[in-house]
Amino acid sequence: MQLLQQYASCPYKQAQIALRDHSQGVAFSWQELNQLVSEKQDWLLSLGLQPGSGVAFSGKNSFELLCCYLAGLQGKMRVLGINPAFTTEKIEQLCQQNQIQRWIDVGENLCVRPLKTELDFRIGTNSPSNDKAKGLTLTLTSGSTGTPKAIVHDIQAHLDNAQGVCQLMDFTAEKSWLLSLPLYHVSGQGIVWRWILQGAELHLPSCHFYQDVLQVSHVSLVPTQALRLFEYVAKNPQTALQTREILLGGASIPLEISQKLTALGIKAYAGYGMTEMASTVFAKRCDGETGVGQPLLGRVFQIVNDEIWLKGAGLALGYWQNGEIQPLTNPQGWLQTKDKAYWDGEQLHILGRLDNQFISGGENIQPEEIEQIIQQHPLVEQVFVLPIDDAEFGQRPVAMMKFQQEFSQTAVQKIQDFLINKIERFKQPVRYFPLNLEWQGNIKISRVNLKQVLAQLIGE
Structure with a gap:
């Protein structure tokens, strides 16, 4: 966080606007922002956190959340961001997996949430010592398995x-x-x-x-x-x-x-x-x-x-x-x-x-290829192609669709007609299902989650 402190101490920079919070209608200079982040860092230290400790923040974007994120890194902590849509049980599990000592819920008010398993605050033998610790971000990614991994980056x-x-x-x-x-x-x-x-x-x-x-x-x-x-x-x-x-x-x-x-x-x-x-x-x-x-x-x-x-x-x-x-x-x-x-x-x-590729009747199917073609139709807002089991072909492609208007069989028929001369027959989806973006709590839609939803739709 050296740059933030440099801007705050630079005579030509410190009074310039660093941040505008439209939700509050206020603006902060670099000097003011640095002061608030330093105060937040002191608060984290008062919770028993120290360089090398793990701290998790859950919440929607806000000035408070941003200050917590910057303060944790300035304090040379491991900072884990968590989707606030996750259940309490899942958040606790992620905290335990990643040796997080404090989970802070950044909602309307800062709330230090209790963890079922209170972790030892001493720096473990596998963790950096106080002298060697540096600010690290832990960013969760589900990959293709659906099991979140924490990917570690330093500030540089x-x-x-x-x-x-x-x-x-x-x-x-x-x-x-x-x-x-x-x-x-x-x-x-x-x-x-x-x-x-x-x-x-x-x-x-x-x-x-x-x-x-x-x-x-x-x-x-x-x-x-x-x-x-x-x-x-x-x-x-x-x-x-x-x-x-x-x-x-x-x-x-x-x-x-x-x-x-x-x-x-x-x-x-x-x-x-x-x-x-x-x-x-x-x-x-x-x-x-x-x-x-x-x-x-x-x-x-x-x-x-x-x-x-x-x-x-x-x-x-x-x-x-x-x-x-x-x-x-x-x-x-x-x-x-x-x-x-x-x-x-x-x-x-x-x-x-x-790892998205599947085989249908001996032919390799790459879902993204089909998606790119379907996406060319003006009715389509978003589409995902997934495999379903088939007794004759092994697996067949199906499409989950979000149209510019409501999902309907009329719209589906237009897509089917559109694809006749655009893609090989064995790549054309055999069934179509509505894609409800409200199922997703992230900006990147998980195919793992979609497969689970698809299984429920097919079972209905």
Whole structure:
């Protein structure tokens, strides 16, 4: 947190606005923000936490949550962000798995929640000593198994990742970025570190989210949020629009979205990233072509047996397991992503997860290939293709759909007609089900959860 303290002590910087909280209608200078974070750090120390201790925060984005996050890192603690939608039982389990000494519920009021198993506050033999401890983030990722792993980054890895994104999107100290994605997710943390790296302005949204989107120069959105933004602009055509750059992520980006953003005078960027690399790895200005561009500053890649391997800027220290940081790279020092991809000489193309692939009648099915084709239809807002068991073919593809309008058999029939000449017959979904985004509590939809929901729908 050295940069925060530097800004607060710099005569030319300390009085500049660091953060605007739209929900409260207040702004904080770098000096004021640093003071509040230091006070929050003292409070954490009063709870018995110390350098090397583990502290978990659950809650929706707020000024309080951000200060807690920064204070924990400034205090050289291990900071774990947890989705507030998780049950108490699941949160307690995650805290126990990751040697968390204090779970703090950041709701309307700060609440230190009791843990069933109170953990020893002494620094264990496998943990860093007070002298060697440094601020670490623990970010949960479910991967393909559904079992959350805590991925460990130090502050420098976050800053290294941020540098490449700032360079691509021309994000400088004079600009502002909206904290539009949750802090417990790596994409939300990515916003924070770009802001701190550049000494720019961070904006916290109010209940008027899409109005706030239009008051910053930069924002990160998932496709669903982008679609809602278009609806807001259509209903409020007189609204002044200050937004100049939008980073799209969380799913494949329909061409329609980038075209509409361009029509509004906004530069749209799409890319490829992952928690293990502290967020975005490849990115480009949306150009109507498939592909995720070139590696950003400091990232290195190679493709081995159709799998993309990564290292460089943003690479995590490892997984937190049994009180230690376990390596996540192979013996050659590469992160094997399990993502299927190819390089066309100019840019990277992501074909899907190797572990999503299934076999139907002896043919390999890559769900993401089918999804990209279905997504081209103007009726479709979001789609996921999953396998179901079949006595004759082994498995067959089915689609879970969210249309721009209500789910209906008429809409399904239009998709079926659309696919007749677009994709091989054995890849065409044999059944269609509604996709209810309310099932998901995260910005990235879990296929593991969707498979569970699908099993319930098929059983009904």
